[in-house]
Every structure is written in structure tokens, then in C-alpha cells.
Amino acid sequence: MQTQWNTFEADSEYIAGTYKRFPVEIVSGKGSIVRDRNGKEYIDMGSGIGVTAFGISDEKWAAAVEEQLHRVQHMSNLYYTEPCARLAAMLCERTGMKKVFFCNSGAEANECAIKAARKWAAEARGADCFTVVTLQNSFHGRTLTTLAATGQDHYHELYRPLTPGFVSVPAGDTEAIARLDDTQGVAAVMIECIQGEGGVIPLQREYVTQLRRMTEARGILLIVDEVQTGNGRTGELYSYMHFGIEPDIVSTAKGLGGGLPLGAAMLGEKVKDVFAPGDHGSTFGGNPVCCAGALSILSRIDAKLLSEVREKGAFLARFFAESGIESSGMGLMMGLKTKKNAADAVKECIDRGVLCLTAKDRVRLLPALNIPQETLERAAVIIRDVCLK
Numbered sequence: 001m002q003t004q005w006n007t008f009e010a011d012s013e014y015i016a017g018t019y020k021r022f023p024v025e026i027v028s029g030k031g032s033i034v035r036d037r038n039g040k041e042y043i044d045m046g047s048g049i050g051v052t053a054f055g056i057s058d059e060k061w062a063a064a065v066e067e068q069l070h071r072v073q074h075m076s077n078l079y080y081t082e083p084c085a086r087l088a089a090m091l092c093e094r095t096g097m098k099k100v101f102f103c104n105s106g107a108e109a110n111e112c113a114i115k116a117a118r119k120w121a122a123e124a125r126g127a128d129c130f131t132v133v134t135l136q137n138s139f140h141g142r143t144l145t146t147l148a149a150t151g152q153d154h155y156h157e158l159y160r161p162l163t164p165g166f167v168s169v170p171a172g173d174t175e176a177i178a179r180l181d182d183t184q185g186v187a188a189v190m191i192e193c194i195q196g197e198g199g200v201i202p203l204q205r206e207y208v209t210q211l212r213r214m215t216e217a218r219g220i221l222l223i224v225d226e227v228q229t230g231n232g233r234t235g236e237l238y239s240y241m242h243f244g245i246e247p248d249i250v251s252t253a254k255g256l257g258g259g260l261p262l263g264a265a266m267l268g269e270k271v272k273d274v275f276a277p278g279d280h281g282s283t284f285g286g287n288p289v290c291c292a293g294a295l296s297i298l299s300r301i302d303a304k305l306l307s308e309v310r311e312k313g314a315f316l317a318r319f320f321a322e323s324g325i326e327s328s329g330m331g332l333m334m335g336l337k338t339k340k341n342a343a344d345a346v347k348e349c350i351d352r353g354v355l356c357l358t359a360k361d362r363v364r365l366l367p368a369l370n371i372p373q374e375t376l377e378r379a380a381v382i383i384r385d386v387c388l389k
């Protein structure tokens, strides 16, 4: 006798146990509304951890993807394809960066950034100048090297030995980095302008500008990890733009592909020619379907959309402040300090039809950039009631 299909049971039997999922099976959605197997609707305030930049099944994105799907879905990097060249050109025009390497995830974008920095520093400053400095409480990915870069010990414990050559220092202390450079040589400093997984914590403006000045003066590269903060999330195209600095390398992923896997490492003037054929590569990197979708996303993250993201972020911050709930972040990347346990708050929000995230001890909100104001307000009321109750 055939037993009835049950996704929960099959998942727990056959999927590696790396995720603690909520008991919700999402089957469809539109924009910022998703629907589960039982037909219950939720307002999506997490957008797949900041991935579905224009919501679920966005029409323009889907049309761009579908059109490319019917032309050619993949070609190796042995040949040219138009969408990835167009996307690289658009990224460079809008950031002032000079060249782009495409990959498939945030961790891979950071791997490329680190490889670029090591190769550049070895050539420019000597073979023993390989240390990459990151900040305590940072998050840079799950591969062994990006774990080593991640400044949170609890991610490391099970997987030692990690890639050597990484040191994490407290945010705010440029002197610690200068001392390291004096003693062992620092190839690069890698930062998130707003630490996402670390609790939605923005760096101080003075620190970021001081760090840029110090690294510039010493010939240390500055890498900005824009995997979570990038692609319009904070109300600028990339979060470093709020700080008036120019990084040497920018990594991004999450929202860039609008829901398909796509990462990018953007190389600035200093490092634009660091890679020669064979130095680095990716089978799927620059996939034309992912890039066609990303072109549709990026071309719509314009001045008008960015100002709407800033306004919606300001609305949320005001709304929560009026209820005595402290928030952090920028634009539509927000952390909420709640009295009750953040994970419990997220569970209650699910019961009441809102999907949120956590980041450390905070409730984290990363809604679609184009979430309608009315939907945002409905979600905000529910989240507030859950947090205050």
C-alpha cells in the first residue's frame, strides 16, 4: 500500500540535518505574500534572507529569466555570453569598480575576494603579507576559508583546522590592525558595514572612514562584504555608499540574482588585473539565466526605488520607536530588540501570519524592496504586538 506523501517526514528522513525548519511548507506566493500547503497566507518579511529582492515570482524578473531560459540556459566560461557581460558592465558603471568575477553564492564571492587580496598582496608587498583581518562578530560564509574569516568562534569549533592567515579584531580599533601590519603584514581588511548575522549592527561612520584612510596609507586592501547589505537593501545600491568610501573589493550575492544563485566579487582599480587565465574559475559562475534575472533586478534598483527603501525603513524605525521597541539597521535591513526571546517572537509571528528572521538575540526584518506600504504596515502591527506581548 502506498503511503501518502508527507514533505515534513521525507525531509527529516532524507535531508541532512543542518537546518532547524519551522513546520511550514511554502508552496506558492506573489510579491510579499506566500502561501503554505494548507492555504494559509503569510506576509514575507524575510524574503528568503534578503534574496527575493522584488518579492516572490516577480513578473518582470520571471519574464527575463524565462526568455533567457529558452535561448540558452548554460554555457561554460570557455565562451562568451551577453547577459554576464552586460551585468558586469552595469555593476561597474554603478559602483566605479573595474572588473567583476561571477560565482554562485556569498561565500564564494568572499573566497574570490580573499584570493584576489592574497595574490595582489604577495605581488605588491611580499609573499609573507597574507593575513586577512576581519571584525569580531562578523559573518562571511560557511566554507572553511570564509568560516576562518568569520569572527564568531562558535561557528569554528567543529571544523578545525581552518584556513590559516585570518585574525579578527574588535570593531572600532584601527590601531590593532596597524600593529598587526607592523608585525606580520596585513593583505586586506574585510568588513560588513552593517553586521547582518551578528545582530544588524552598523559600524560607526568615523571608524569606517578612519579604516579606509589607514588601509589606503599602508597599502592594505579594503574588502567590503555586501552579500547581505548590497543591491539596494539599505537604501543605497551598496551600503559602503552611505559611508562615502571606495573599497578595493566588494563582494555581493543574496539579492543580486532576485532568487537565483548568483554571487559577484567586484575588483577596484588597484586589483582589477590581479587575475590571469587559470588563476580562478567557476563552472556555473556567470550563468546566463541568473545574470538575465539580475539585470532585471539591478536596472530597477534606481534612485526612486532607493528613496522608497529609505522611506519605508524610516517608517518602520519610527513605528517601532513609538511603541518603545529599539531598532537598528538601515533601509529595509532592520534588527529589533525584543524583551522576549527572538526565536519565540518569530514563532508567534508565524502563527499570526508573518515570516521574520532572527539575528543573534534580535528579530531581523529583510522584506522585499518593493513591499507595498499597506502590507508593510499590516506586518509591522503584528510584529509590534508580538514583541510587546
Ligand SMILES: *Cc1c(COP(=O)(O)O)cnc(C)c1O
Residues within 6 Å of the ligand: 104, 105, 106, 107, 108, 110, 139, 140, 141, 142, 192, 196, 197, 225, 226, 227, 228, 229, 253, 254
Ligand atoms: C549570507 C552571507 C554570506 C554567505 O552567503 P552564502 O550565499 O550563504 O554563501 C556571507 N557574508 C554575509 C555578510 C552574509 O550575510
